[in-house]
Structures are given as structure tokens and as C-alpha cells.
Amino acid sequence: MSLTINSYLTFQIAGELFGINVAKVLEIREYMEPKAIPQSLEFVKGVIEYQQEVIPVIDTGLKFGMAPVEIQAATCMIILQLVSDVLGKTYRVVVLVDAVSDVIECEESEMKTISDDYKPAYINATLTREDKFIYVLNADMVFNQKEIIAMTDILKGVKNK
Template sequence: MNSYLTFKVVDEVFAVHVSHVMEIREYEKPKPVPQKVDFIAGLIEFRDEVIPLINTGLKFNLGSVEASQNSVIVILNLQKEGEEDDYRVAVMADAVSDVLELEEGELKSIHQEYKPGYVSGTYSKDGAFVFVLDPDQVFTRNDVIEMDKILAAAKEQ
């Protein structure tokens, strides 16, 4: 069995393996960044570091996640492609749903032609699709480089 945290982004439900989830917290307004990538909403503090807050709706081409009383921030620990270093990002979600317990055979694959690289499969729940993320593939190498530049610029201020 594998455990996945599910969360809503605009009108879609996504799931991420709980091993990547560091914390779930109430939405907080991020600190603005001068040179930002479209999907970066700003920066927030997490423990002893500053991390980017990702507008997940924009990243997934679903439209912007607008902050509401149900909005949450999910802190994820991710692996850089081809490197041993990990990094943390905060992702905005309209709401956290629940934790799914799934066996590998319950995940359905999506034809490669229609599947974004960061979706590893789907699960059908109550007549709706849950898109299961491969969180280490959500951000391209260029995305990570841009986030690193923004964080470095923020440290200089």
C-alpha cells in the first residue's frame, strides 16, 4: 500500500506520495519577488530557509489558484533531476482533500501522448480522476535554475 495526500487545484484533484510532504499549513501571503517566473507567487519562510511559493494552477495550466479561507500550502521535499541534492517548494492548493491508500495496481496509466511528464498515473474516485504526481518531475531543470536565481537574489536583499 502507498499513501498519497490529495489536494484540489482549481477544478482538478492531484495526489502526491506522502513521503514528499513535509508540512501542510494555512495559506499565508508570500513576500513578493522582483524578478519572478509566472508560476512563482512569491517567497515564504519554512523553518530556517526561504522557499518559493508555487501557484500550482498556473504551473499546471489550469488558471490561477486564488487565495480563500480554504486555501492551504503544502511544503514538498523534491529531488533535483540528475543530482543528489534535494530542495523544498511550497505549493498552493485550493484545499487538501484526504489521504488515499492505494496499491500499485490501482493506478491507471495515461497514454504517453496525453500525459504531462509529471503525472505518473490516475486513480478514479467517486467518478472523478485523481492525477497522481511524480513530484520530482514537476519542475524542469530550467525551472529549478530560475528558482535558485530568485532565491539567491532574495538573500542579497
């Protein structure tokens, strides 16, 4: 039986460590001030332009029900390309994180799944690496259908101005 090796970008939010499959990551950037959007979702901090496309900037701390990301020297913006199976489309977002940590590789067997009763849908599993506890995210599940539609509507409003 062959084991699949997966690579994950790890990053910090409010003192916790998260991992996301590198296949979802388009780019990592230093923090830049996003353009504000009035009447937006609480966790949408604004928009930036990326390859002639306007995309929302997400405060991951607020989105995950934690403390907001505090802008500091190590704060990074991770540009992700996600898929909404429900809407049948791909979309891009920028997530703010306190710091990018590392890229790790792990086998599926190293991950510990969490009971569906005790997790948000976007946390696939956990992983311990060098005594560090990592939440492994399913990036495509971070935003629900209503949030994706709301972000799309907000972006349409920005483009029409």
C-alpha cells in the same frame, strides 16, 4: 507477489483532484501571504521562510496551465521536499492549492498509467476513488531543470539582499 501500498495526499486545483505521495510532504499550512519577488517566474508567487530557509511559493494552477489559485478560506500551502536527479540535489517548494482533500492509500494495481504521448511528465497515472478522478503526480518531475535553476537563482538573490 506482494503489492506496495502507497499513501497519497489529495488536493484540489481549479476543480480537478490531484494526488502526491505523502513521503514528499513536509507540512500543510493555512495560507499566508508570501513575500513578493520582482522579476520571477510567472508561477512563483513569492517566498516564505520555513525552518530558517527561504523557499518559493508556487501557484499550482498557473504551473499546470490552469486558472490561478484563488485565495479563499480553504486555500492551503503544502510544503514539499523534492529531488532533482539532473542536478543531484534536494530542494523545497511551497505549492498553493485550492483545498486539501484527504489522504488515501492505494495499491499500484489500482493506478492507470497514461501514454507518454498524452501527458506532462509529472503525471504518473490516474486513479478513481469513490467516483472521483485523481491525477497522480510524480512530484520530482513537476519542475524542469531550467525552472529549478531559475528558482535557485531567485532565492540566492533574496538571500543576498
